[in-house]
Amino acid sequence: MLSISLLSLQQYEITPQILKRNQEADYTSVEYKQFKVQTWPENEYGTFYSGDSYIVLNTYIKPGEDKLRYDLHFWIGKYSTQDEYGTAAYKTVELDCFLNDEPVQHRETQGHESSLFKSYFPSITIRKGGAKSGFRHVEEAKAEPKLYHFSNDGRTVKVYEKTPYKEYLTSDDVFIIDSGDHLYQCNGAKCDKMEKFSAAAYLQDLETKRKVRSTILDEQTDGFDSIMQYLKDRDGGKPKKVVPKPQRESIKRMLEISEEGGQCKIDDVAEGDSVCLGLLNPDNCFIVDVVKHVFVWVGGRASQKEKQNGLGYAHNYLKGVGYPDVPISVLKQGMDHLLIDALQQ
Secondary structure, eight states, X not given: OOOOOSSOGGGOOOOHHHHHHHHHHSEEEEEEETTEEEEOOGGGTTEEETTOEEEEEEEEOOTTOOOOEEEEEEEEOTTOOHHHHHHHHHHHHHHHHHTXXXXXXXEEETTOOOHHHHTTOSEEEEESOOGGGTOSSOOOOOSSXXXXXXXXXXXXXXXXXXXXXXXXXXXXXEEEEEOSSEEEEEEOTTOOHHHHHHHXXXXXXXXXXXXXXXXXXXXTSGGGGGGGGGOBOOTTSSOOOOOOOOOOOOOOEEEEEEEETTEEEEEEEEEGGGOOGGGOOTTSEEEEEOSSXXXXXXXXXXXXXXXXXXXXXXXXHHHHHTOTTSOEEEEETTOHHHHHHHHHO
């Protein structure tokens, strides 16, 4: 199993055998537990805790090639601390260096994952808590029921563990209520087939692990109201209505980053249809913003500092424009085909 220590690169236990295993298993996931990096069990792949950070290493071989290729993602939970964020970014760069700068680095944030990241998992489950909460194994049933919300975002069904409030139960999606000694799958009247399928698979997995019985209910059936006994009213009334953030302007942008005299300098290069690969300069780094994704292109002659700080440049840029959660990918010179695909979309 892949085991990583937070203290030094020498303690990465990465060997050709492990890389071979990665190739066979498609990806390896590791998790930061109180600033210690440890392997995430395979039967939990696709399950993430909102209070933690993770690294996912996808290893593959293109048809007709023998060379291993890598996509190296670090995923940041909504309630992951700034220290965990920094540690995840640092260890990602460290692992990238260990793999001879060959991986494409990606930063993912909860609820805003890239299409590539979501493609690794049949569904993504977001559970409450983290390492400090002790959610690191299948626990015995607890007194308070649990509520799981299944929602299809168009590509992947995501599963969110929520506080068991009655108001969360809607007609649009599918829910599982875990009462402790019984499981209930609640299909909303307007839910889709993928949500039903994912919930049924999740239900079967829980049944196997917990040795408990289950019931599937449709909203139109008489028994649907009976599950309300496991849910509660929110203290203090309904929550404040969340006003969705307006969509970003659909304008591509390119910016050039250079380190001169220890100072970071960022200059606008092009926007809209003027953004093209011919503007890239091997001496520096560039941010290429294609709205739904931001790429950092690292020139072959860029300084070592520029090469190491690519993710940081993009993160600061996105904070400045007010959309800090947009997915980020770092491309070295020579990986231009990935950028061509993004610009053509």
